[in-house]
Amino acid sequence: MAFTNKDAAIVLGMVARGDKRHDIAAWYGENQARIAEVEQGQYGNLVAAPANELPPKGAPGPKGRRLRSKVTKAVEALEKGETAAALQILRDALTDFAKNEA
Structure with missing residues (x-):
């Protein structure tokens, strides 16, 4: 590339x-x-x-795995009709992803 x-x-x-x-x-x-x-x-x-x-500092692999896990939980909450909970999970996931890590 x-x-x-x-x-x-x-x-x-x-x-x-x-x-x-x-x-x-x-x-x-x-x-x-x-x-x-x-x-x-x-x-x-x-x-x-x-x-x-700039993207957040730190390796993207661990960030991606944590984000994927939280997105999975949000989808499960949405399937149960728990929209507010799913939205909060996604907000928390984005905040966690954006953290700078050594």
Whole structure:
């Protein structure tokens, strides 16, 4: 996969924030060599994306597994007609997903 300029700017923002290179690569389903290419300027002279445009810090795998588990619980609540409970589960899941993790 080739990064777009926007992707590369986000990568630079994540690097500037101090994210681990393997976590950055995992967010994009790439290997660390692609991250190194961005850092070396192979995508041009880009400015790092601001913090409010970056994904949450940390490996995406554990975040995805927790999110999937909570979505499953929300679907079960919806199937029981528990709309308010499902909505709260989903809100909590998004808040948890957005947390920055080391």
